[in-house]
Amino acid sequence: MSRNDELTGYGRHHLQMESYGAAAFCFYRAIKENEFNGNAWNGLILSLSLMRREEEIRTTLARFALQPGLDFDRDLLTFVFMMWQQNPHALAQWLRRVVEFNGIPEKDQLAFTEIAEDAERAYEDLVAKYGAESLHSRGMLTLEEYAARPIQLDWLLEAPVDTIYEQLQWWLEDKDSALSAVRLLCMLPDTRSEKLLRRVCRNVAIEPKVRTHALLALRWLGVRGNAKLYKFNESFVIDLDNPKPELTISVPAVYKPALDRVKLWAAKEKGLVTPEVYEQYASTDEVQLPPEIVEKLDEAEVPPLLQEVSHALIRAAHDEYYPLVPTISGTRQWSAALLMLMKDYAVGIGEEWPYGEPEQDETAKQHRNWLLSASPDFYPSIEEVRTLKES
Numbered sequence: 001m002s003r004n005d006e007l008t009g010y011g012r013h014h015l016q017m018e019s020y021g022a023a024a025f026c027f028y029r030a031i032k033e034n035e036f037n038g039n040a041w042n043g044l045i046l047s048l049s050l051m052r053r054e055e056e057i058r059t060t061l062a063r064f065a066l067q068p069g070l071d072f073d074r075d076l077l078t079f080v081f082m083m084w085q086q087n088p089h090a091l092a093q094w095l096r097r098v099v100e101f102n103g104i105p106e107k108d109q110l111a112f113t114e115i116a117e118d119a120e121r122a123y124e125d126l127v128a129k130y131g132a133e134s135l136h137s138r139g140m141l142t143l144e145e146y147a148a149r150p151i152q153l154d155w156l157l158e159a160p161v162d163t164i165y166e167q168l169q170w171w172l173e174d175k176d177s178a179l180s181a182v183r184l185l186c187m188l189p190d191t192r193s194e195k196l197l198r199r200v201c202r203n204v205a206i207e208p209k210v211r212t213h214a215l216l217a218l219r220w221l222g223v224r225g226n227a228k229l230y231k232f233n234e235s236f237v238i239d240l241d242n243p244k245p246e247l248t249i250s251v252p253a254v255y256k257p258a259l260d261r262v263k264l265w266a267a268k269e270k271g272l273v274t275p276e277v278y279e280q281y282a283s284t285d286e287v288q289l290p291p292e293i294v295e296k297l298d299e300a301e302v303p304p305l306l307q308e309v310s311h312a313l314i315r316a317a318h319d320e321y322y323p324l325v326p327t328i329s330g331t332r333q334w335s336a337a338l339l340m341l342m343k344d345y346a347v348g349i350g351e352e353w354p355y356g357e358p359e360q361d362e363t364a365k366q367h368r369n370w371l372l373s374a375s376p377d378f379y380p381s382i383e384e385v386r387t388l389k390e391s
Contacts, residue, residue: 004034011043014222021186021220023047028153038071045079051186051220052249055149058083062090062146065097072104088119088126089135093143095119152184165192172200178210186217194223202230209319209374215240216247229323236323245325251311252318254328257285261335262310262342263297264289269355272296282332309345310338313371313378320374330363337367341378348382350389 011026024047030040041064048057061080064070084091095116099109126135156164171181182200185193200206200214208231215229219240229236238247246252251259261282268278273296281289289297318325328334339358346353358364372378 004030004037004040007033008037008040008043011040011047015043015047017222018050019220019222020047020050021217022189022222024051024153025156025187025189029157032157035067036069038073041070042073042075045076049079051183053183054083056151056153058090058146059149059151061094062143065094065143066147068100070101072098072101072108074108087140088122089140090143090146092116092119092123097143153187156184156188161188161190164188165196168196172196172206175207178206179213182210182214182217186220189221193221194218197221197223198227202228202235204230208321209316212247212319212322213249215243215322216249219243219247231322232324238323245323247322248318249315251314252325255314255334257287257331258328258334258338259307259310260289260294260297261331262338263300263302264293265335265339265358266300266302266355267296270300272299282335285329285331303351306342306346309342313338313341313375317371317374326370332359333361333363334367336360336364337371340364340368341371344379345382348379349385 007026007030011023011030014020014023014026024044027040027044027047030037031044034040041060045057045060045064048060057079061076061083064073064076080091080094084094092115095112098104099112099116126140168181168185171177178200182197185197197214197218201211201218203211206214211229211231215227215238218227224241225239226237227240229238238244246254264273264278264281267273268275273293277293281293336359339355340360343353343355343358
């Protein structure tokens, strides 16, 4: 087995163990040694996605498409359409490049060409409406511009390791850069990374959210066993093999029933389910709703932006208060809290809200206030978005 194959194998092992930072490091090194290693490209993009590094995913996808001689990888299409659903220009460019890759079936070449043509027309319409310079200033970059942007792994493999750790020490002492340092350390497999992250978990001078991310970074680095987390004037021991409560950068699974009830409310307001059906399921905490009800939730088509608003609020509160997070029961009240905040956001930025007035009992209001307590910039950010739209 070659050294490059070993690196890719290590990456896959770390990926299976949910050590996503260590996996990304191995895959990136494999690509630097052999830029035609399609498995390493796939693994790197998957690792970055599991760490929710959207901007770095876009850069890596662009570099992949601009690398001639690679084999076609259908698994990447999901990431491409997700990452560039708001940028038809880059999407079209990516598809134009990929149709020239090795091993792509003729039917896919035709399908991608048609999608690229549609995306190009959509971009032309946007240019006619807003102008190319305005779109570019809002972040609608070309494929080449995405590829040229640096990612953290570039620095980790190019700079002397002692210089990196010296810089990271400075970042950890700065409130505005501490989280960036933590997110970088999870991709630097070294005993010094583990020591620094453990110190962050115990450092009360660092924001609570960052301390939670340091705990997660230890897992992504590949560390297992116990880790101490100091919060709320108390020391907690967290088992990194099986952390309780759930330790994640996504929305914790315990919120799924509440998020489903948000969609159930939307389905009721759109006439897709009757008030009686809503009442039947709204007050239960069942994790899995019947298939025929799930189908109605999908039909409700709650805008992705509003869903992301609720997700961001949940993640912020979970990070702030971990491990002292509430047991999620009474999903009707939790969904009502989320609906109140989603409505405030939609109306605040001048968008349509076709879902009526959310229920507002005292428990729902308490849940809403708890979520808001970890996101003090929620309403100021709404004002910023509205001002930007009006300009």
